[in-house]
Amino acid sequence: MEKIISFIVPSYNCEKFLDKCLTSFINQEVMDKIEVITVNDGSEDSTLSVAEKYCQMYPDSFRVISQENKGHGGALNTGCSAAQGKFLKAVDADDWVETENLPGLIEQLENCRADVALAHHYTRDQLTGEVKKWRSFPEEFGVSYTMEQVMSSWKSFDRSLTFHGIIYRTDFYKAHCMQLPEHVFYEDHLYATVPCCYAQSVFPIDIFLYNYRIGDSSQSVSDINQLRRISHTAKVLDCFIRQMDKLSLDEDSAGMRFYCMKAQGLLLSFVTTALLVEKDRTKGRRMGDLMMEKFRRSMPETYRLAVRQYSVFRSMNLLGLSKNAWTAVKDSELYNKLRNNHDFN
DSSP, X not given: OOOSEEEEEEESSOHHHHHHHHHTTOOTTTGGGEEEEEEEESOSSSXXXXXXXXXXXXXXXXXXXXXXXXXXXXXXXXXXXXXXXXEEEEOOTTOEEOGGGHHHHHHHHHTOOOSEEEEEEEEEEXXXXXXXXXXXXXXXXXXXXXXXXXXXXXXXXXXXXXTTTEEEEHHHHHHHOOOOOSSOTTTHHHHTTTTGGGOSOEEEEEEEEEEEEEOOTTSTTSHHHHHHTHHHHHHHHHHHHHHHTTOOSOTTSHHHHHHHHHHHHHHHHHHHHHHHTOSOHHHHHHHHHHHHHHHHXXXXXXXXXXXXXXXXXXXXXXXXXXXXXXXXXXXXXXXXXXXXXXXXX
16 A cells, blocks of 8 residues: 655664654554654664664664764665655654554545645744644645745744644655755754745644654754754754855745745744853854844845844843743744734633
């Protein structure tokens, strides 16, 4: 039977999380319609033996590919190339899916021909227990939207246009993907941008699928690690600049606007870390100014989208305010009302 979806699980030294991740795919209603590809990325712990256990239990649904360590991007490259399902979805080994929602997802995807499908996801804070619902808000579910329609109603879709929300039709992904950089953190921004900017049809699904674990200080998204790895963010931003010249998109197309908007998100992440997390405020301003100048010259539309918010961050830097202060503002009811942001309920 044709596999409707391939789940790609990049895995490096994640023995303490992988059981929970792989177990979450086991739903007897859909085992013949899914494949789960664990990419063992040169792990030195028991990641491989955990993955092999599931291959033995469900040989028609689970498989494992082992390779020398290439980093998250290299593991995604390998897993996505091997995907045989009609659609593919990346799930990190320390996250998991909503098992009971898999049948509904498969039902939606079986007759779907859209280039990109979007599912809702949760963030689950491991320190506070807080759960947030990240979802799309289209006028109607179960129908496809053009990229022009998506860009015209950005806040209705943006929270699902991420690594955690995007599901690619496999042949579309393979036709438009780029080889993700190896041994670099935050390359998932490229994964969720480069193919998607070519999408002719986007299909939002009213189902929560992905559980994204946050709040762990060892994670790449923690403030301290974002500062420690700010050079990785810079490398991915450089990839955005170089890749733009390779895009076969009209300059004023919706796909190009999408590309610039997604680059803006990572650019603001970089400057927030530089200006509000770096303790040496002068150094932070220098880093931020240099990166903004690079985008002003190379991707002026992304610069235009980011410059106002950058000015706010730079003022906060000069006032000695931290990222916690910005987080408090961003989470405030007044800020979200002014920005017309949907809440997380």
